[in-house]
Amino acid sequence: MPELPEVETVRRSLLPVVLHKPIEAVHIHYPRLLHNRSVGEFQELVVNNQFLDLTRRGKYLIFSLEGDLELVAHLRMTGRLIYYSDASIPLAKHTSAVFDFGAEGALRFEDVRKFGTLDLVPKGKYEEVRGLYTLGVEPLSAEFTLDHFQDLLAGRSTKIKGLLLDQTKIAGLGNIYVDESLFEAGIHPERPAGSLSKAESKRLHRAIREVLELAIANQGTTLRDYRTGFGQEGSFQNRLQIYGKKGKACPRCGADLEHKKVAGRTSHFCPACQRELI
DNA sequence: AAAACCGCCTGTCGGC
């Protein structure tokens, strides 16, 4: 599912191909995608406009438009944003929206499960997009220091897995990268956040950054639906240590990997390397 | 504050 590395990969792949191209037409095939606008309003504001920049915050993509507008996209579970240089390629079955650049191609939003969203907001008016407005620190930014991370954990009894998934604390982690980071740091997903030692929180802080960086370098993880902005699969699925590997041998110690529901999510871990009780 | 649950959707998979 698209998490920070996947969304960042989509951003980087689209950046050279979707900016400064006049949008000649917008086709909305699934109007509920738009959230806070009617199809008519949306088309009126976007047709004849153009994307000036494309940035990312957490799992959100933000396209700036002329006229102090921003288009905020979220891929949720199965969304794809793919650039097609050839507009004659037939639409995929679950195409929700198309931004048509005429002879310059098209940007298509494809989404099997239709959870994805597009919000058109005045520039910086992120309070209109609640999840974006309340996002926590960017884990790859300079603000995500070890001190900042330890402050997030201090005194909290909530399970570390749940805290890492909380977008208002740290922006962009999802189920895959939380499990991989906890494994890398040797920490059980059910450990109370505040119970981590200084050494453990230091290892986890480093693991989060390393796992995310490596996943970006590998264009993200394609288990099923995720594609880059060029429609290609990522390759980090070949480098996952434990996600989806229940019953296989731990790559570090050889024990049988397990999974269980933690914070409502299937959570993978090594019972030997990641002890619940210390 | 936090956990547990539901709703939003479709495709896939295991069991019978």
Place this chain on the structure above:
DNA sequence: TGCCGACAGGCGGTTT
């Protein structure tokens, strides 16, 4: 082979 329920898990919302 077909049907059926469970499951995948991001986020917003409500309830406990």
